[in-house]
Amino acid sequence: MPRSSHAEFNAGSSREDPVEVLIGQSESREPELVPIRYGRMLASPFAYFRGAALPMAMDLATTPVTGIAVQACGDAHVGNFGVFGTAERRMFFDINDFDETTPGPWEWDVKRLAASLEISARENGVKTRERRALVRAAVRRYRLAMAMFAGQSNLDVWYAHVDIDDLRHRFSQRMTAAQRTKVSRSIGKARTKDSMQALDKLCRSVNGRPQIVADPPLVVPLSSLLPKELDRSGIESQLLHLVESYRRTLPGDRRYLLDQYQFGTADIARKVVGVGSVGTRCWILLLTGKDSSDPLFLQVKEAGQAVLSGYTGPSKFDNQGQRVVEGQRLMQAASDIFLGWLRIDPAPDGVTRDFYVRQLRDWKFSFDTQEMPPGGLADYGQICGWTLARAHARSGDRIAISSYLGTSDTFDKAIAEFASAYADVNERDFHALDEAAKSGRILAQRGI
Numbered sequence: 088m089p090r091s092s093h094a095e096f097n098a099g100s101s102r103e104d105p106v107e108v109l110i111g112q113s114e115s116r117e118p119e120l121v122p123i124r125y126g127r128m129l130a131s132p133f134a135y136f137r138g139a140a141l142p143m144a145m146d147l148a149t150t151p152v153t154g155i156a157v158q159a160c161g162d163a164h165v166g167n168f169g170v171f172g173t174a175e176r177r178m179f180f181d182i183n184d185f186d187e188t189t190p191g192p193w194e195w196d197v198k199r200l201a202a203s204l205e206i207s208a209r210e211n212g213v214k215t216r217e218r219r220a221l222v223r224a225a226v227r228r229y230r231l232a233m234a235m236f237a238g239q240s241n242l243d244v245w246y247a248h249v250d251i252d253d254l255r256h257r258f259s260q261r262m263t264a265a266q267r268t269k270v271s272r273s274i275g276k277a278r279t280k281d282s283m284q285a286l287d288k289l290c291r292s293v294n295g296r297p298q299i300v301a302d303p304p305l306v307v308p309l310s311s312l313l314p315k316e317l318d319r320s321g322i323e324s325q326l327l328h329l330v331e332s333y334r335r336t337l338p339g340d341r342r343y344l345l346d347q348y349q350f351g352t353a354d355i356a357r358k359v360v361g362v363g364s365v366g367t368r369c370w371i372l373l374l375t376g377k378d379s380s381d382p383l384f385l386q387v388k389e390a391g392q393a394v395l396s397g398y399t400g401p402s403k404f405d406n407q408g409q410r411v412v413e414g415q416r417l418m419q420a421a422s423d424i425f426l427g428w429l430r431i432d433p434a435p436d437g438v439t440r441d442f443y444v445r446q447l448r449d450w451k452f453s454f455d456t457q458e459m460p461p462g463g464l465a466d467y468g469q470i471c472g473w474t475l476a477r478a479h480a481r482s483g484d485r486i487a488i489s490s491y492l493g494t495s496d497t498f499d500k501a502i503a504e505f506a507s508a509y510a511d512v513n514e515r516d517f518h519a520l521d522e523a524a525k526s527g528r529i530l531a532q533r534g535i
Contacts, residue, residue, distance in 0.1 A: 090498040136203060193483055285448050408444075
């Protein structure tokens with residue numbers, strides 16, 4: 088498989104209509120939320136790209152691969168990298184979205200990352216030559232990082248991480264005073280994103296206890312979704328059973344910690360999140376510890392089949408929530424202490440559904456690439472390239488991948504060519520979705 092062959096991509100006449108692919112994917116989602124998903128995707132070509140992981144998986148399946156598998160992210164675009172807090176209260180930079188993770192070709196993650204950089208750079212008005220250079224630089228960083236990991240011990244690879252403070256010091260000399268101030272403010276803001284901040288933003292006090300406030304259609308308390316004649320005590324009993332099911336997926340010390348929190352039916356709501364995830368079932372749970380000033384917000388997010396699974400084969404995990412959790416733990420340098428999974432069998436609609444659970448906010452923060460100048464986007468792309476290589480090196484044959492990539496820039500140039508070609512396809516697909524909305528083929532609710 089020549090490295091230069093990775094430049095190839097031809098969206099021929101036999102390619103399935105991406106709008107039909109998205110419509111088919113939406114059939115299993117909450118019907119009233121699907122228009123919000125389309126509306127968010129139509130905000131820009133990059134927003135469309137974020138929500139179009141399945142159409143790109145379909146396209147990637149037609150491209151060359153070496154046959155070397157890793158734990159793939161499945162959706163490794165630049166918006167799915169960011170910072171979060173570790174259990175030791177340090178702040179790491181890493182991949183932060185794993186809904187689509189599954190074993191698959193390492194090349195597919197690299198190509199999705201590269202394409203997202205090209206699309207972001209276009210929206211930022213970066214000139215063609217600079218776009219190609221920054222995409223090549225990100226892929227080069229992936230290649231060089233993989234070579235470095237190939238020479239390290241297994242433990243060294245496992246312990247490798249990007250500490251946000253170290254990263255800030257490393258790049259401080261390349262930033263203006265204004266940029267350094269902005270980064271410092273962003274990191275400081277991220278440290279405030281925790282359950283207490285979520286409590287202030289999402290709740291109000293009712294009879295001396297916090298309750299989640301309705302903000303339809305984005306936040307809808309469970310009480311508003313249930314028929315009035317339904318036995319609420321029965322629902323609360325079912326919820327407690329589900330929490331116990333989730334509890335069993337946690338390590339012993341985390342179970343002990345979780346046991347110190349309580350919740351009721353007034354403390355759960357459906358919440359719309361992201362772009363590609365809109366329409367999937369996502370809930371937030373408010374648990375309280377020693378008193379109302381000791382909150383814990385958990386996010387319970389539906390996990391369906393990974394978008395790559397139609398081309399890589401089904402997951403070895405029966406529970407799709409477990410697929411997400413195990414993949415995240417394998418790829419991330421450190422993971423949420425409350426990361427676990429559960430199954431609702433059957434759900435209220437009669438369908439068995441899998442979910443994974445994590446904290447709603449735990450110092451999580453993503454950088455807005457649409458505001459980055461060319462130099463900043465180039466630096467950011469290289470950080471993402473290093474981070475992706477580290478994630479792949481933990482689960483795949485890093486020596487084989489590095490040997491294949493070699494020491495020349497042939498692969499870097501090929502992926503940059505692919506990214507440019509795919510960005511053209513993405514723009515056409517974006518306009519096709521927009522036309523589908525204008526013609527009434529789909530219903531899009533914009534600005535939400």
